[in-house]
Amino acid sequence: MTVFDKIVTMLDDKFGIDADEVTMESTFEELDLDSLDLVEFSMAAEDDMGVKITDDEAAELKTVGDAVKLLEAKGASV
Amino acid sequence: MSDQRFPDVAITGLGLVTPGGIGVDASWQAVLRGEGTATTDPALEGLGVTMSCRVPGFDGNELLGRRARKLDRFVQLALVAAKEAIGDADLDPDSWDGSRVGVVIGCGMGGAPTWEEQHSVLLDRGHSRVSPHLIPRMIPNMAAGHVAMDFAAHGPNLCTATACASGATAIGTALDMLRLGRCDIVLAGGTEAGITPLSISGFANMTALSNRVDDPAHASRPFDVDRDGFVAAEAAGVLVLERAEDARARGVRQYARLAGYGASADGHHVSAPHPQGAGGEMAVRAALDDAGLAPGDVDHVNAHGTSTPLNDVSEARMLRRVLGDRAAVTSTKGVTGHALGGAGALEAAFSALTIHHGVMPPTANLESQDSEVDIDVVSKAPREGKVEVVISDSFGFGGQNAVLALTAS
Numbered sequence: 001m002t003v004f005d006k007i008v009t010m011l012d013d014k015f016g017i018d019a020d021e022v023t024m025e026s027t028f029e030e031l032d033l034d035s036l037d038l039v040e041f042s043m044a045a046e047d048d049m050g051v052k053i054t055d056d057e058a059a060e061l062k063t064v065g066d067a068v069k070l071l072e073a074k075g076a077s078v
Numbered sequence: 079m080s081d082q083r084f085p086d087v088a089i090t091g092l093g094l095v096t097p098g099g100i101g102v103d104a105s106w107q108a109v110l111r112g113e114g115t116a117t118t119d120p121a122l123e124g125l126g127v128t129m130s131c132r133v134p135g136f137d138g139n140e141l142l143g144r145r146a147r148k149l150d151r152f153v154q155l156a157l158v159a160a161k162e163a164i165g166d167a168d169l170d171p172d173s174w175d176g177s178r179v180g181v182v183i184g185c186g187m188g189g190a191p192t193w194e195e196q197h198s199v200l201l202d203r204g205h206s207r208v209s210p211h212l213i214p215r216m217i218p219n220m221a222a223g224h225v226a227m228d229f230a231a232h233g234p235n236l237c238t239a240t241a242c243a244s245g246a247t248a249i250g251t252a253l254d255m256l257r258l259g260r261c262d263i264v265l266a267g268g269t270e271a272g273i274t275p276l277s278i279s280g281f282a283n284m285t286a287l288s289n290r291v292d293d294p295a296h297a298s299r300p301f302d303v304d305r306d307g308f309v310a311a312e313a314a315g316v317l318v319l320e321r322a323e324d325a326r327a328r329g330v331r332q333y334a335r336l337a338g339y340g341a342s343a344d345g346h347h348v349s350a351p352h353p354q355g356a357g358g359e360m361a362v363r364a365a366l367d368d369a370g371l372a373p374g375d376v377d378h379v380n381a382h383g384t385s386t387p388l389n390d391v392s393e394a395r396m397l398r399r400v401l402g403d404r405a406a407v408t409s410t411k412g413v414t415g416h417a418l419g420g421a422g423a424l425e426a427a428f429s430a431l432t433i434h435h436g437v438m439p440p441t442a443n444l445e446s447q448d449s450e451v452d453i454d455v456v457s458k459a460p461r462e463g464k465v466e467v468v469i470s471d472s473f474g475f476g477g478q479n480a481v482l483a484l485t486a487s
Contacts, residue, residue: 016144032145039210047207 003049003068006078010044024065035059041067049076084257088325088332088487089430091167091318093159093267096424097131097311097414101162105424106431109413110460112440116294116309116415122275127282129294130273131311131415148211149224150189151271155314155420156221157228160265164229167318168330169263171229180233180261181222182252183316184244184268186419186474188218190277218419221269221314233261239419241474242382244268245315246422250339250480252319262324267423269314278310284349286386298416299443300383300409301390301451308384311415315423317430322487332487333430334468338371340364344477351389351473355396358382358471361479362400365469369483376405378438380429380470383409384416393471394451408456412442422472422480429468429484437462 004024011017017031028038038061042053045067051074061067094101097115098108108115119130138146138154146154160181164171171179192215200208214220219237226235234255238247245268252266281287288307290297298309317336325332342364344357351358366373379401382393390409397407410428417424432438437460444457466486473479 016139016147036210036214037148043207 001078003071003076003078004064006049007064007067010048014040014044022064024063024068026064027062045071045076049078051076086322087253087256087319087336088322089317089334089336090320090325090330090332091163091169092333092427092430093161093163093166093316094424094427095133095136095155095159096313096417097133099134100136100158102166102427106428109410109428109439110437112413112442112459114295114298114442115413116297118294119273121273122278125275125278125282127278127287127289128291129297129309131309132273133312148215150192150215150220151312152185152189152269152314153221153224155271155312156183156267156269156316157224159267159269159314159316160225160229163265163316163318168328169318171231174263176230176232178233178262179231180252180255180264181225181231181235182238182248182264182266183222183225184238184240184248184419184422185218185221186239186241186244186270187272187277189216190272190274192216194274194276225265231265240478240480241476242416242418243422243472243474243478243480244419245424246426246470246472246480246482247341249317249336249423249426249482250341253336253339256319256321262320264319265316266319267314267316268420270418270420271312272418273310273312281310286349288385296443298385298412300381300385300412300441301394301447301455302444303446303448305385305387305390307386308411309415311417313414313417313420313424315420315427317423317427334433334484335487336482337485338365338367338369338483340366340368340481342479344479346477349475351392353392355392357477357479358393358396358473359400361481362396362469362471365481365483369485371467371483373401374404375467376401376469377465378432378468379405379407380425380432380468381407381409382471382473383411383441385411389473391448391450394453398453403454406438406454406456406461408439409441410439412444422470425470425472426482429470429482432468433465433484433486436464438465
Protein backbone atom coordinates (compact mmCIF):
# COMPACT_ATOMS: atom_id res chain seq x y z
CA MET A 1 0.00 0.00 0.00
CA THR A 2 1.24 3.49 -0.87
CA VAL A 3 0.70 6.70 1.07
CA PHE A 4 -1.79 7.70 -1.64
CA ASP A 5 -3.76 4.46 -1.16
CA LYS A 6 -3.76 5.04 2.57
CA ILE A 7 -5.12 8.56 2.14
CA VAL A 8 -7.83 7.32 -0.21
CA THR A 9 -8.92 4.76 2.39
CA MET A 10 -8.86 7.39 5.13
CA LEU A 11 -10.95 9.84 3.11
CA ASP A 12 -13.49 7.10 2.47
CA ASP A 13 -13.65 5.85 6.07
CA LYS A 14 -13.60 9.15 7.91
CA PHE A 15 -15.00 11.69 5.44
CA GLY A 16 -17.39 9.64 3.32
CA ILE A 17 -15.54 10.43 0.07
CA ASP A 18 -15.70 7.68 -2.56
CA ALA A 19 -12.34 6.29 -3.62
CA ASP A 20 -13.03 6.89 -7.32
CA GLU A 21 -13.39 10.64 -6.69
CA VAL A 22 -9.83 10.98 -5.42
CA THR A 23 -6.73 11.55 -7.57
CA MET A 24 -3.34 13.07 -6.81
CA GLU A 25 -4.60 16.26 -8.42
CA SER A 26 -7.86 16.47 -6.43
CA THR A 27 -7.97 19.63 -4.35
CA PHE A 28 -9.34 19.41 -0.84
CA GLU A 29 -11.73 22.16 -1.82
CA GLU A 30 -13.16 19.96 -4.61
CA LEU A 31 -13.60 17.21 -2.05
CA ASP A 32 -15.54 19.63 0.18
CA LEU A 33 -12.88 19.56 2.89
CA ASP A 34 -12.38 22.89 4.62
CA SER A 35 -9.74 24.07 7.07
CA LEU A 36 -11.44 22.31 9.98
CA ASP A 37 -11.59 19.09 7.99
CA LEU A 38 -7.86 19.38 7.35
CA VAL A 39 -7.28 19.52 11.11
CA GLU A 40 -9.28 16.32 11.37
CA PHE A 41 -7.31 14.89 8.44
CA SER A 42 -4.08 15.62 10.33
CA MET A 43 -5.39 13.83 13.42
CA ALA A 44 -6.30 10.81 11.31
CA ALA A 45 -2.90 10.83 9.58
CA GLU A 46 -1.18 10.83 12.94
CA ASP A 47 -3.35 7.96 14.17
CA ASP A 48 -3.06 5.87 11.02
CA MET A 49 0.44 6.70 9.76
CA GLY A 50 2.29 7.76 12.85
CA VAL A 51 3.39 11.20 11.66
CA LYS A 52 2.42 14.59 12.95
CA ILE A 53 1.23 17.35 10.62
CA THR A 54 1.43 20.77 12.24
CA ASP A 55 -1.42 23.28 11.92
CA ASP A 56 0.78 25.45 9.70
CA GLU A 57 1.58 22.53 7.42
CA ALA A 58 -2.09 21.53 7.24
CA ALA A 59 -3.02 25.07 6.22
CA GLU A 60 -0.64 24.80 3.24
CA LEU A 61 -2.17 21.60 1.83
CA LYS A 62 -4.09 22.26 -1.38
CA THR A 63 -4.19 18.89 -3.13
CA VAL A 64 -4.09 15.24 -2.20
CA GLY A 65 -0.69 15.16 -3.94
CA ASP A 66 0.57 17.84 -1.50
CA ALA A 67 -0.47 15.62 1.39
CA VAL A 68 1.20 12.56 -0.17
CA LYS A 69 4.44 14.48 -0.62
CA LEU A 70 4.40 15.84 2.92
CA LEU A 71 3.56 12.52 4.52
CA GLU A 72 6.20 10.66 2.49
CA ALA A 73 8.82 13.25 3.43
CA LYS A 74 7.93 12.70 7.09
CA GLY A 75 8.37 8.95 6.69
CA ALA A 76 4.73 7.93 7.03
CA SER A 77 4.32 4.23 7.72
CA VAL A 78 1.65 2.52 5.62
CA MET B 79 -58.90 42.97 12.51
CA SER B 80 -55.25 43.57 13.23
CA ASP B 81 -53.78 46.72 14.65
CA GLN B 82 -53.17 49.17 11.83
CA ARG B 83 -50.16 50.69 13.54
CA PHE B 84 -48.32 47.88 11.81
CA PRO B 85 -48.49 46.24 8.39
CA ASP B 86 -50.16 42.81 8.30
CA VAL B 87 -47.85 39.82 8.14
CA ALA B 88 -48.73 36.63 6.27
CA ILE B 89 -47.57 33.03 6.54
CA THR B 90 -46.82 31.98 2.96
CA GLY B 91 -44.69 28.87 3.31
CA LEU B 92 -44.39 25.91 5.64
CA GLY B 93 -41.74 23.27 6.16
CA LEU B 94 -41.98 20.45 8.68
CA VAL B 95 -39.85 17.51 9.72
CA THR B 96 -41.66 15.81 12.59
CA PRO B 97 -42.28 12.44 14.20
CA GLY B 98 -45.32 12.33 11.91
CA GLY B 99 -43.03 12.26 8.89
CA ILE B 100 -40.79 14.29 6.63
CA GLY B 101 -42.73 17.11 5.06
CA VAL B 102 -45.85 19.15 5.76
CA ASP B 103 -48.28 16.66 4.24
CA ALA B 104 -47.01 13.66 6.19
CA SER B 105 -46.86 15.67 9.40
CA TRP B 106 -50.33 17.18 9.03
CA GLN B 107 -51.91 13.85 8.11
CA ALA B 108 -50.32 12.25 11.18
CA VAL B 109 -51.70 15.01 13.38
CA LEU B 110 -55.17 14.58 11.88
CA ARG B 111 -55.04 10.80 12.45
CA GLY B 112 -54.50 11.59 16.11
CA GLU B 113 -52.33 8.62 17.04
CA GLY B 114 -49.24 8.81 19.23
CA THR B 115 -45.89 8.42 17.46
CA ALA B 116 -43.69 7.48 20.42
CA THR B 117 -41.76 4.23 20.15
CA THR B 118 -39.13 2.38 22.11
CA ASP B 119 -35.80 4.04 21.29
CA PRO B 120 -32.73 1.74 21.06
CA ALA B 121 -30.46 4.74 21.74
CA LEU B 122 -31.97 4.96 25.23
CA GLU B 123 -31.58 1.30 26.14
CA GLY B 124 -30.77 0.77 29.79
CA LEU B 125 -32.16 4.11 30.96
CA GLY B 126 -35.24 4.61 33.11
CA VAL B 127 -37.14 6.14 30.18
CA THR B 128 -36.56 4.26 26.93
CA MET B 129 -38.98 5.88 24.49
CA SER B 130 -39.03 8.96 22.28
CA CYS B 131 -40.64 10.43 19.19
CA ARG B 132 -38.09 10.30 16.37
CA VAL B 133 -38.54 11.51 12.80
CA PRO B 134 -39.18 8.26 10.92
CA GLY B 135 -36.73 7.50 8.13
CA PHE B 136 -34.71 10.70 8.45
CA ASP B 137 -31.23 10.05 7.05
CA GLY B 138 -29.10 13.18 6.93
CA ASN B 139 -26.56 11.61 4.58
CA GLU B 140 -29.24 10.76 2.08
CA LEU B 141 -30.95 14.17 2.25
CA LEU B 142 -27.93 16.44 2.61
CA GLY B 143 -25.01 14.47 1.21
CA ARG B 144 -21.65 13.85 2.82
CA ARG B 145 -21.49 17.21 4.57
CA ALA B 146 -24.17 15.83 6.90
CA ARG B 147 -21.31 14.47 9.04
CA LYS B 148 -20.41 18.05 9.89
CA LEU B 149 -23.96 18.95 10.93
CA ASP B 150 -25.60 18.00 14.18
CA ARG B 151 -29.03 16.49 13.71
CA PHE B 152 -30.87 19.63 14.86
CA VAL B 153 -29.25 21.50 11.96
CA GLN B 154 -30.03 18.72 9.48
CA LEU B 155 -33.71 18.79 10.42
CA ALA B 156 -33.86 22.58 10.13
CA LEU B 157 -32.21 22.61 6.69
CA VAL B 158 -34.71 20.13 5.30
CA ALA B 159 -37.64 22.06 6.81
CA ALA B 160 -36.31 25.39 5.50
CA LYS B 161 -35.93 24.04 1.98
CA GLU B 162 -39.51 22.80 1.97
CA ALA B 163 -40.82 26.11 3.34
CA ILE B 164 -38.99 28.20 0.73
CA GLY B 165 -40.31 26.04 -2.10
CA ASP B 166 -43.79 26.05 -0.60
CA ALA B 167 -43.76 29.86 -0.60
CA ASP B 168 -42.76 29.82 -4.26
CA LEU B 169 -39.54 31.68 -3.51
CA ASP B 170 -36.21 31.23 -5.24
CA PRO B 171 -33.02 31.98 -3.30
CA ASP B 172 -31.15 32.33 -6.61
CA SER B 173 -33.15 35.42 -7.44
CA TRP B 174 -34.22 36.96 -4.15
CA ASP B 175 -32.52 39.97 -2.58
CA GLY B 176 -30.79 38.01 0.18
CA SER B 177 -29.90 41.14 2.11
CA ARG B 178 -33.62 41.48 2.90
CA VAL B 179 -34.13 37.88 4.01
CA GLY B 180 -33.78 37.21 7.74
CA VAL B 181 -33.60 33.91 9.59
CA VAL B 182 -34.74 33.31 13.16
CA ILE B 183 -34.57 29.69 14.28
CA GLY B 184 -35.01 28.85 17.93
CA CYS B 185 -33.40 25.93 19.68
CA GLY B 186 -33.53 24.84 23.29
CA MET B 187 -30.42 22.73 23.59
CA GLY B 188 -28.23 22.88 20.50
CA GLY B 189 -26.13 19.91 19.51
CA ALA B 190 -26.46 17.70 22.55
CA PRO B 191 -25.50 14.53 20.60
CA THR B 192 -22.26 16.14 19.41
CA TRP B 193 -21.44 17.41 22.89
CA GLU B 194 -21.84 13.94 24.39
CA GLU B 195 -19.99 12.11 21.64
CA GLN B 196 -17.02 14.47 21.86
CA HIS B 197 -16.98 14.37 25.63
CA SER B 198 -16.45 10.62 25.30
CA VAL B 199 -13.60 11.29 22.85
CA LEU B 200 -12.00 13.64 25.39
CA LEU B 201 -12.18 11.01 28.14
CA ASP B 202 -11.17 8.06 25.95
CA ARG B 203 -8.58 9.51 23.57
CA GLY B 204 -7.52 12.81 25.07
CA HIS B 205 -7.86 16.46 24.21
CA SER B 206 -5.86 16.27 20.99
CA ARG B 207 -8.55 14.11 19.34
CA VAL B 208 -11.55 16.29 20.12
CA SER B 209 -13.10 17.18 16.78
CA PRO B 210 -12.46 20.63 15.33
CA HIS B 211 -16.11 20.41 14.29
CA LEU B 212 -17.31 20.16 17.89
CA ILE B 213 -18.08 23.83 18.36
CA PRO B 214 -19.65 24.58 14.95
CA ARG B 215 -21.74 21.43 15.21
CA MET B 216 -22.92 22.13 18.73
CA ILE B 217 -23.70 25.84 19.05
CA PRO B 218 -27.47 26.36 18.93
CA ASN B 219 -27.36 29.32 16.52
CA MET B 220 -25.92 27.07 13.80
CA ALA B 221 -29.30 26.04 12.40
CA ALA B 222 -29.97 29.66 11.48
CA GLY B 223 -26.36 30.03 10.32
CA HIS B 224 -26.54 27.07 7.96
CA VAL B 225 -29.90 28.18 6.56
CA ALA B 226 -28.21 31.47 5.62
CA MET B 227 -25.32 29.59 3.96
CA ASP B 228 -27.56 27.25 2.00
CA PHE B 229 -30.13 29.76 0.87
CA ALA B 230 -28.26 33.06 0.50
CA ALA B 231 -30.21 34.69 3.31
CA HIS B 232 -28.00 37.57 4.38
CA GLY B 233 -30.36 39.62 6.55
CA PRO B 234 -30.52 39.54 10.36
CA ASN B 235 -29.84 36.01 11.56
CA LEU B 236 -30.34 34.68 15.06
CA CYS B 237 -31.34 31.90 17.38
CA THR B 238 -33.86 32.39 20.14
CA ALA B 239 -33.49 30.30 23.30
CA THR B 240 -36.52 30.21 25.57
CA ALA B 241 -36.44 26.45 26.13
CA CYS B 242 -39.74 24.90 25.04
CA ALA B 243 -40.99 28.26 23.80
CA SER B 244 -37.98 28.89 21.52
CA GLY B 245 -39.84 28.17 18.26
CA ALA B 246 -42.72 30.47 19.15
CA THR B 247 -40.34 33.19 20.36
CA ALA B 248 -38.55 32.96 17.02
CA ILE B 249 -41.76 33.46 15.08
CA GLY B 250 -42.83 36.34 17.31
CA THR B 251 -39.44 37.96 16.88
CA ALA B 252 -39.76 37.57 13.12
CA LEU B 253 -43.13 39.33 13.26
CA ASP B 254 -41.47 42.30 14.94
CA MET B 255 -38.70 42.34 12.32
CA LEU B 256 -41.21 42.45 9.47
CA ARG B 257 -43.36 45.10 11.13
CA LEU B 258 -40.32 47.30 11.65
CA GLY B 259 -39.16 46.80 8.09
CA ARG B 260 -35.85 45.22 9.02
CA CYS B 261 -36.48 42.49 6.44
CA ASP B 262 -38.88 41.65 3.64
CA ILE B 263 -38.92 37.91 4.25
CA VAL B 264 -38.13 35.96 7.40
CA LEU B 265 -37.57 32.20 7.64
CA ALA B 266 -38.70 31.61 11.20
CA GLY B 267 -39.09 28.50 13.27
CA GLY B 268 -37.47 26.12 15.67
CA THR B 269 -35.54 22.90 15.77
CA GLU B 270 -34.48 20.29 18.30
CA ALA B 271 -32.80 16.90 18.20
CA GLY B 272 -31.56 16.47 21.73
CA ILE B 273 -32.66 12.92 22.48
CA THR B 274 -29.51 11.59 24.11
CA PRO B 275 -28.85 9.37 27.12
CA LEU B 276 -27.61 12.36 29.12
CA SER B 277 -30.47 14.75 28.36
CA ILE B 278 -33.13 12.07 28.76
CA SER B 279 -31.65 11.09 32.11
CA GLY B 280 -31.78 14.74 33.16
CA PHE B 281 -35.39 15.18 32.12
CA ALA B 282 -36.35 11.84 33.65
CA ASN B 283 -34.80 12.73 36.99
CA MET B 284 -36.81 15.96 37.03
CA THR B 285 -39.84 13.63 36.77
CA ALA B 286 -40.80 15.56 33.64
CA LEU B 287 -41.07 12.49 31.38
CA SER B 288 -43.78 9.89 31.05
CA ASN B 289 -42.84 6.50 32.47
CA ARG B 290 -45.37 4.61 30.37
CA VAL B 291 -42.51 2.82 28.61
CA ASP B 292 -44.45 -0.41 28.11
CA ASP B 293 -47.02 1.44 26.01
CA PRO B 294 -45.19 4.28 24.22
CA ALA B 295 -47.93 5.11 21.69
CA HIS B 296 -50.24 6.09 24.55
CA ALA B 297 -47.63 7.81 26.73
CA SER B 298 -48.18 11.38 25.51
CA ARG B 299 -51.79 12.06 26.58
CA PRO B 300 -52.38 15.77 27.14
CA PHE B 301 -55.27 16.70 29.43
CA ASP B 302 -55.99 13.03 30.21
CA VAL B 303 -56.39 12.10 33.87
CA ASP B 304 -53.75 9.36 33.51
CA ARG B 305 -51.03 11.54 31.96
CA ASP B 306 -47.70 11.28 33.71
CA GLY B 307 -45.26 13.43 31.77
CA PHE B 308 -44.08 14.32 28.30
CA VAL B 309 -42.35 12.23 25.65
CA ALA B 310 -39.24 13.84 24.17
CA ALA B 311 -39.36 14.41 20.43
CA GLU B 312 -37.06 15.62 17.68
CA ALA B 313 -38.45 17.92 15.01
CA ALA B 314 -38.05 21.14 13.07
CA GLY B 315 -40.54 23.59 11.67
CA VAL B 316 -39.86 26.62 9.48
CA LEU B 317 -42.39 29.21 8.35
CA VAL B 318 -41.95 31.78 5.60
CA LEU B 319 -43.27 35.12 6.80
CA GLU B 320 -43.64 38.28 4.76
CA ARG B 321 -45.77 41.38 4.80
CA ALA B 322 -49.24 40.59 3.47
CA GLU B 323 -48.97 43.39 0.92
CA ASP B 324 -45.85 41.75 -0.55
CA ALA B 325 -47.53 38.34 -0.55
CA ARG B 326 -50.51 39.81 -2.40
CA ALA B 327 -48.21 41.44 -4.94
CA ARG B 328 -46.49 38.09 -5.53
CA GLY B 329 -49.85 36.39 -5.87
CA VAL B 330 -48.81 33.67 -3.48
CA ARG B 331 -51.11 31.63 -1.25
CA GLN B 332 -51.45 32.91 2.32
CA TYR B 333 -52.16 30.17 4.85
CA ALA B 334 -53.03 32.69 7.55
CA ARG B 335 -52.02 35.99 9.07
CA LEU B 336 -49.58 36.11 11.91
CA ALA B 337 -51.59 38.77 13.72
CA GLY B 338 -50.06 39.02 17.17
CA TYR B 339 -47.36 37.98 19.58
CA GLY B 340 -47.24 38.11 23.36
CA ALA B 341 -44.38 37.19 25.65
CA SER B 342 -43.95 37.13 29.39
CA ALA B 343 -42.01 35.55 32.24
CA ASP B 344 -43.55 33.67 35.16
CA GLY B 345 -40.75 34.75 37.49
CA HIS B 346 -41.79 31.82 39.63
CA HIS B 347 -39.76 28.58 39.34
CA VAL B 348 -37.13 26.96 37.14
CA SER B 349 -39.46 24.33 35.72
CA ALA B 350 -42.91 24.36 37.37
CA PRO B 351 -45.45 26.67 35.74
CA HIS B 352 -47.21 29.21 37.92
CA PRO B 353 -50.12 27.16 39.38
CA GLN B 354 -52.72 29.57 38.05
CA GLY B 355 -50.86 30.19 34.80
CA ALA B 356 -50.39 33.87 35.64
CA GLY B 357 -47.45 34.27 33.26
CA GLY B 358 -49.22 32.36 30.51
CA GLU B 359 -52.26 34.61 30.94
CA MET B 360 -50.14 37.71 30.49
CA ALA B 361 -48.72 36.32 27.26
CA VAL B 362 -52.14 35.30 25.91
CA ARG B 363 -53.61 38.72 26.70
CA ALA B 364 -50.59 40.46 25.19
CA ALA B 365 -50.88 38.41 21.98
CA LEU B 366 -54.59 39.17 21.66
CA ASP B 367 -54.05 42.87 22.33
CA ASP B 368 -51.24 42.93 19.79
CA ALA B 369 -53.58 41.38 17.22
CA GLY B 370 -56.46 43.72 18.09
CA LEU B 371 -58.57 40.75 19.18
CA ALA B 372 -60.84 40.12 22.15
CA PRO B 373 -60.66 36.87 24.17
CA GLY B 374 -64.10 35.89 22.89
CA ASP B 375 -62.85 36.00 19.28
CA VAL B 376 -60.68 32.92 19.74
CA ASP B 377 -62.05 29.85 17.94
CA HIS B 378 -59.23 27.45 18.61
CA VAL B 379 -56.17 27.03 20.79
CA ASN B 380 -53.17 24.92 19.87
CA ALA B 381 -52.16 24.44 23.47
CA HIS B 382 -48.73 23.91 24.96
CA GLY B 383 -50.36 20.78 26.47
CA THR B 384 -47.22 18.80 27.28
CA SER B 385 -48.95 15.92 29.05
CA THR B 386 -47.23 16.75 32.33
CA PRO B 387 -49.50 16.76 35.39
CA LEU B 388 -48.62 20.37 36.27
CA ASN B 389 -48.66 22.07 32.87
CA ASP B 390 -51.94 20.78 31.60
CA VAL B 391 -53.98 21.79 34.64
CA SER B 392 -52.46 25.23 35.02
CA GLU B 393 -52.77 25.90 31.29
CA ALA B 394 -56.38 24.69 31.17
CA ARG B 395 -57.33 26.86 34.15
CA MET B 396 -55.71 29.85 32.51
CA LEU B 397 -57.39 29.26 29.14
CA ARG B 398 -60.80 28.85 30.77
CA ARG B 399 -60.33 31.99 32.85
CA VAL B 400 -59.10 34.15 29.96
CA LEU B 401 -61.07 32.82 27.00
CA GLY B 402 -64.23 31.42 28.58
CA ASP B 403 -65.74 28.20 27.28
CA ARG B 404 -66.04 28.90 23.56
CA ALA B 405 -62.59 28.06 22.22
CA ALA B 406 -61.88 24.45 21.28
CA VAL B 407 -58.46 23.30 22.43
CA THR B 408 -56.04 20.78 20.94
CA SER B 409 -52.61 19.68 22.02
CA THR B 410 -50.88 18.19 19.01
CA LYS B 411 -48.18 16.90 21.39
CA GLY B 412 -50.36 13.83 21.89
CA VAL B 413 -49.22 12.90 18.39
CA THR B 414 -45.79 14.48 18.09
CA GLY B 415 -44.48 14.32 21.63
CA HIS B 416 -42.67 17.37 22.90
CA ALA B 417 -40.08 18.74 20.50
CA LEU B 418 -38.83 21.30 23.04
CA GLY B 419 -37.25 24.19 21.09
CA GLY B 420 -38.92 22.98 17.90
CA ALA B 421 -42.39 22.59 19.42
CA GLY B 422 -43.63 26.17 19.08
CA ALA B 423 -42.75 26.20 15.39
CA LEU B 424 -44.55 22.94 14.62
CA GLU B 425 -47.57 24.15 16.48
CA ALA B 426 -47.59 27.50 14.69
CA ALA B 427 -47.54 25.57 11.41
CA PHE B 428 -50.37 23.30 12.57
CA SER B 429 -52.31 26.41 13.64
CA ALA B 430 -51.88 27.92 10.18
CA LEU B 431 -53.05 24.65 8.59
CA THR B 432 -56.04 24.54 10.95
CA ILE B 433 -57.15 27.93 9.62
CA HIS B 434 -56.27 27.12 6.02
CA HIS B 435 -58.11 23.78 5.90
CA GLY B 436 -60.88 24.61 8.41
CA VAL B 437 -60.16 21.58 10.53
CA MET B 438 -59.00 21.27 14.13
CA PRO B 439 -56.87 18.20 14.81
CA PRO B 440 -57.78 15.93 17.71
CA THR B 441 -55.77 15.54 20.90
CA ALA B 442 -54.36 12.02 20.80
CA ASN B 443 -54.88 9.58 23.66
CA LEU B 444 -57.51 11.62 25.48
CA GLU B 445 -59.53 8.79 26.99
CA SER B 446 -60.67 10.30 30.25
CA GLN B 447 -60.39 14.07 30.56
CA ASP B 448 -58.95 15.30 33.86
CA SER B 449 -61.84 16.76 35.89
CA GLU B 450 -59.67 19.80 36.62
CA VAL B 451 -59.40 20.49 32.89
CA ASP B 452 -62.59 22.46 32.36
CA ILE B 453 -62.19 23.33 28.68
CA ASP B 454 -63.47 21.94 25.39
CA VAL B 455 -60.67 19.60 24.30
CA VAL B 456 -60.91 18.33 20.72
CA SER B 457 -60.42 14.56 20.86
CA LYS B 458 -61.14 11.32 19.01
CA ALA B 459 -61.57 12.86 15.53
CA PRO B 460 -60.78 16.08 13.69
CA ARG B 461 -63.41 18.79 14.07
CA GLU B 462 -64.29 20.56 10.84
CA GLY B 463 -65.62 24.08 10.45
CA LYS B 464 -64.55 27.61 9.75
CA VAL B 465 -61.69 28.66 12.00
CA GLU B 466 -60.83 32.36 11.95
CA VAL B 467 -58.74 32.95 15.06
CA VAL B 468 -56.21 30.58 16.63
CA ILE B 469 -53.76 31.13 19.43
CA SER B 470 -50.74 28.91 19.93
CA ASP B 471 -49.30 28.74 23.46
CA SER B 472 -45.71 27.84 24.29
CA PHE B 473 -44.19 27.86 27.76
CA GLY B 474 -40.53 27.20 28.48
CA PHE B 475 -38.55 26.10 31.50
CA GLY B 476 -37.36 29.25 33.16
CA GLY B 477 -40.94 30.49 33.05
CA GLN B 478 -40.57 31.98 29.58
CA ASN B 479 -43.88 32.22 27.72
CA ALA B 480 -44.61 33.01 24.07
CA VAL B 481 -48.05 33.10 22.50
CA LEU B 482 -48.85 33.63 18.83
CA ALA B 483 -52.19 34.78 17.45
CA LEU B 484 -53.10 33.72 13.91
CA THR B 485 -56.10 34.83 11.90
CA ALA B 486 -57.68 33.96 8.58
CA SER B 487 -56.24 36.03 5.73
